[in-house]
Amino acid sequence: QKEVEQNSGPLSVPEGAIASLNCTYSDRGSQSFFWYRQYSGKSPELIMFIYSNGDKEDGRFTAQLNKASQYVSLLIRDSQPSDSATYLCAVTGYKLIFGSGTRLLVRP
């Protein structure tokens, strides 16, 4: 079993819709959870992090964490074509373990 699992996608949503990206992890001791955005040919860029159960909102982005279910998600409201990218979930421990990413495509 992979330590961090994501659906590879692509997840296709129309412009203005809510995109929901999901991630599960295997290590119950994981303490910190991160979402990175990676445009094609570019390096990953941190967009959200969350430590506590519940929701954390930052602009159009909401991270949701459920430690009991070992589940973390990222919601993107009012999706824009510029949000089209691969979204990487990462969890830790001491060092980050990444999922393989979900490709998001926002259709104009």
Added chain:
Amino acid sequence: NAGVTQTPKFQVLKTGQSMTLQCAQDMNHNSMYWYRQDPGMGLRLIYYSASEGTTDKGEVPNGYNVSRLNKREFSLRLESAAPSQTSVYFCASSVIGTLGYGYTFGSGTRLTVV
């Protein structure tokens, strides 16, 4: 601009050649990391250095060596390149482990081994 600088950006090697990927950060971060990214595989940790003077293996260390030259610099060496090492390599740094802010990544090195 502050951040993580990687050199070179592109490299083509022949099988059996050696090379060193350079990484430097100017954010006064303690921890530094080397990842490789292959299609469908996500980012896999090769080696990391929790602090100056220490290095540890990650998930996929075979075929690589590292040196933490000082607090700023962390290099990755391929002693005898193999086609399986064709990948995009990212260096990253963080304050201490992942406290608070995750990692800052360099722009990557695209390596092709023929």
